[in-house]
Amino acid sequence: xxxREVRPAGLAQYNELRYNQLRHMTAMDVERHLPLPPxxxxxxxxxxxxxxxxxAIMQEVAERTGGKIxxxxxxxxxxxxxxxxxxxxxxxxxxxxxEDDERRRYYRVxxxxxxxxxxxxxxxxxxxxxxxxxxxxxxxV
Numbered sequence: 011x012x013x014r015e016v017r018p019a020g021l022a023q024y025n026e027l028r029y030n031q032l033r034h035m036t037a038m039d040v041e042r043h044l045p046l047p048p049x050x051x052x053x054x055x056x057x058x059x060x061x062x063x064x065x066a067i068m069q070e071v072a073e074r075t076g077g078k079i080x081x082x083x084x085x086x087x088x089x090x091x092x093x094x095x096x097x098x099x100x101x102x103x104x105x106x107x108x109e110d111d112e113r114r115r116y117y118r119v120x121x122x123x124x125x126x127x128x129x130x131x132x133x134x135x136x137x138x139x140x141x142x143x144x145x146x147x148x149x150x151v
Contacts, residue, residue, distance in 0.1 A: 039122070043096065046130040049081060049089045054098065054119055054127040061102055063114040064090065090117065098123035 056062060056070040068081050081089075093099045094117075102116040119127070141147045 040125050040129045043126050049085050057119050061116045061118040063116050
């Protein structure tokens with residue numbers, strides 16, 4: 011915690027504090043996270059449509075990229091730790107299924123994480139457009 015952060019006494023106070031922090035994030039907060047590390051964007055895409063645990067995130071990224079991108083456990087969990095700190099994702103407090111392994115931690119994208127992902131994909135789209143205009147990528151037919 012930073013010098014100006016207040017440590018909440020209970021879960022309700024923590025949730026209220028977190029809600030207010032997320033509500034007041036601005037475009038400048040989004041921009042300071044760009045460019046986004048590639049692993050962050052892959053993780054955000056992997057959990058964009060629903061919550062997943064770490065190993066399922068690794069599998070989703072590998073499957074979606076045809077095995078071209080494989081996140082190592084160190085990269086995955088280091089990225090998750092930073093993304094939690096930056097409030098792009100959050101860990102679920104409830105388990106999706108009772109019979110699930112209790113050691114698994116599940117994550118989902120926050121509203122702020124969605125804003126960062128949207129800004130990053132817009133940045134990348136503009137970059138592809140510029141590369142196409144410069145003749146580095148074939149023009150669409």
